[in-house]
Amino acid sequence: MKASPACSLDVHRLRVDFPIFATRDGRPVVFLDSAASSQKPRQVLEAMNAIYTSAYANVHRGVYQLSEAATAAYEAAREKVARFINAPAADTIVFTRNATESLNLIAYAYARTNLREGDEIVLTELEHHANFVPWTVLAKERGVKLKFIPITEQGYLNLDALDELLTSRVKLVSFAHVSNVLGVINDAHAIVQRAKAIGAVTVVDASQSVPHMPVDVQALGCDFLVFSGHKMLGPTGIGVLYGRRDLLEAMPPFLTGGDMIRYVGFDEVRWNDVPFKFEAGTPAFVEAVGLGAAVDYLTALGMQAVREHERQITAYALERLSEVSGVRIFGPLDAEHRGGVVTFTLERVHPHDLASLLDRDGIAIRAGHHCAQPLHQRLGVNATARASFYVYNPLSDVDALVTSLERAKAALRIKR
Ligand SMILES: Cc1ncc(COP(=O)(O)O)c(C=O)c1O
Known part of the structure; x- marks a missing residue:
């Protein structure tokens, strides 16, 4: 051997x-x-344990110390995640349950508001179901057409096909940065730039890239980027949606209820600011702190x-x-x-x-x-x-x- x-x-x-x-x-x-x-790693487990044992109270609601400490820890985690992917500001980071929920949030809150019958979405042949099924449901419901960037015999995306695929009807391009099957690292920057040139909104499924390599959302220039905490040493139940602030602000909420509102009256509801508009109910703040510890761990490596x-x-x-x-x-x-x-x-x-x-x-x-x-x-x-x-x-x-x-x-x- x-x-x-x-x-x-x-x-x-x-x-x-x-x-x-x-x-x-x-x-x-x-x-x-x-x-x-x-x-x-134990650093993630210990960070979560520390919240449960010494700083646990619901976030964003209390005016007492424990709640303020938990809120500060939750928001500090958001800042760590923002820095990790070089997002322009912490409020462009929405915490979700996982990449799947982040993609559904985009499909429901962005795409259902902005796409019409006859519009087209470009995906690739190598997508995970999380970046496939939300779009097939939307396509059926709205008469939107799905098109796919083919793969070559070696398993690369065939970007020569993009010119033909990227017509003026294409409103959204969503693709995996790294394939969870073929392992191939796609040229996300090139795809984003070409999609932007025709005015399409871009979604990068970074579930298999953010845990494994430096990823910079500003350098990529994408509009949305999603990933899950549990694939990057963090706990389950916490995921990330990065979104361009102007897009997030213009989008309606995905889920509604407590925390995501500014005002609720009998005949009027006003939404909270981003990112809270997209975080209905008690968030997974202990898991977010665990994710923050995972980010620290990876950053130190x-x-x-x-x-x-x-x-x-x-x-x-x-x-x-x-x-x-x-x-x-x-x-x-x-x-x-x-x-x-x-x-x-x-x-x-x-x-x-x-x-x-x-x-x-x-x-x-x-x-x-x-x-x-x-x-x-x-x-x-x-x-x-x-x-x-x-x-x-x-x-x-x-x-x-x-x-x-x-x-x-x-x-x-x-x-x-
Ligand atoms: C490329 C890719 N996208 C999305 C997902 C979905 O991640 P989750 O199940 O954490 O939502 C996975 C999980 O394997 C994945 O590999």
């Missing part, structure tokens, strides 16, 4: 921060499913170092998996243009069976369509296996994956 190359992050040191990696049954946990949801680590481990995984006969890798074989996601199949073995066999060796991978059924149809397969990496995966996790794959082949008597 080849020796694994050195990592750019001190993975073994930082793994100590993650309680889940304390060895179980004498075996290390080989967790290769961070694209679905990441593990949590350095997002460039995080990206570099994932580039290295992905390159290593592509190399090692290519050596296993019967393995078919999806997406480009070039780690420069990929995030830390490697999707593959093993000839004659269903991905679910493969995942179960690997689990016997303590290796957690995902199998299925990864919420991207249209893309799987395009690839001509029903299901795939997916290994995805994050800051806590040493390169030796790739070795463990390959060894376990070979063992699975032997158990199934697959010779080649």
Whole structure:
């Protein structure tokens, strides 16, 4: 076996921060499913615990100290998130439950207000259902047409097709920055610029990019950008919608009720300012504080170092998996243009069976369509296996994956 190359992050040191990696049954946990949801460092758990134990009270309502402290912690988290993606101001950050809710918010509050029958929306063939289904529902309801940027044989977006797709009827372009299946990093800046040139509003699904690489919304120039806290070391139940302030101000609310109002009378309701207009009810403020701690953690590691680590481990995984006969890798074989996601199949073995066999060796991978059924149809397969990496995966996790794959082949008597 080849020796694994050195990592750019001190993975073994930082793994100590993650309680889940304390060895179980004498075996290390080989967790290769961070694209679905990441593990949590104790700094995130402790930040949330500190709120529950010493600063807990509902936010935005109290004039007493505990409530003021909780409110300050919640708003400090918003500022951290804004700085993390270089948003122009904290009030352009709306806290939601997850990326899915953020995309629905845009579909309901922005698109239903602004799109008419005959208008068109451009998506891509590689979208997660979260950036697919809200638009198909809207399209049916309003007579809006959906068009898709195709993928090339290698799994890149075919941007040559954009000129034909971007007609004057296109009012919105929504696409994944990084594919959760093919791993490919799309040229978000180029797509945004070309969409803007025809006056379309742009939505970037950054669920697989913000956790893994530096992302700057002002440099991208996008109108909206969404992601989930739980994929970036943060807790579940907290997501982010970045929006251009003028668009957010012009949009009606998505959900209504308490907190999102300025005034309620028997015959008149006035909305609160952004971002509160979009945060109806008691927000997930403890989770927001946890997300703020995750942002601190990633910032201390350095997002460039995080990206570099994932580039290295992905390159290593592509190399090692290519050596296993019967393995078919999806997406480009070039780690420069990929995030830390490697999707593959093993000839004659269903991905679910493969995942179960690997689990016997303590290796957690995902199998299925990864919420991207249209893309799987395009690839001509029903299901795939997916290994995805994050800051806590040493390169030796790739070795463990390959060894376990070979063992699975032997158990199934697959010779080649
Ligand atoms: C590219 C992409 N978009 C959206 C989502 C949806 O994220 P969530 O389930 O946290 O809303 C995911 C989750 O896997 C994803 O990978």
